[in-house]
Amino acid sequence: MILYTVTGRVGEEGYLDIAKSGDLTGKNVYVNMTNKCPCSCVFCLRQTKKELEGNSLWLREGEPTVDEVMDLFGQYDLSVINELVFCGFGEPLERLYDVCSVIDRLKETYPGLKVRVNTIGLANLIYGKDVTPELEGRVDTISISLNAPEAEEFLEITRSSYGIQSYEAIKEFAVLAKQYVPNVVMTVVEQVMPEDKIERCRKICDELGVTLRVRPLES
Ligand code: SF4
Secondary structure, eight states: OOEEOOOOOSSSEEEEGGGGGGOOOOOOEEOOOOOOOSOTTTTGGGGGGHHHHHHHHHHHHHHHHHHHHHHHHSOOOOOSSSSEESSSSSGGGGGHHHHHHHHHHHHHHHHTOOEEEEEOOOHHHHHHSOOOGGGTTTTTTTEEOOOSHHHHHHHHHHTTTTTTGGGHHHHHHHHHHHHTTTTEEEEEEETTSSSSHHHHHHHHHHHOOOOEEEEEETO
């Protein structure tokens, strides 16, 4: 499933293929372009083979090309949607340049399209350079999973392939992104994180000058 909407329900039925999503007016449309991710978070459904095989967000046919994604978009009117969100079952910025191409091509038709990228924030380590300038004029909101108030816990949760440096890297990514993206948000998950840790995360975000979003478990 490459393009989908989210119903708000937990689990498989929480994701609805765009073809079955009916009227798209006011909805967020999600784009799922890769299975790749530098992390293997303890809570991620990717960790369970059974979940992977059963999950419609796993791209069984492999990653779609930019042209294939654009062909799919061609079937829908995006002028009525609320927001386009690059998200899915992998890390969207593993395909940064393809994501940029898709946004550029869509903005030719929909110059006012609002775009968000949900990311683990490790793109600068993936590419070995600062790629945040690529987000300018393309991305309106970047939402980075903070996951924890300190590096050790972040690594325990995400099992990032980049190791302990990952936590500093995501914070640096957030600060750099502020130059190019109007709305930089870091997220933690409600219910999963106790209140005192949420407060520590809030303080970190205040220091970084970004917004903390405490998101519900299922969103
Ligand atoms: S960063 Fe996201 S996609 Fe990657 S393992 Fe963690 S939860 Fe899953």
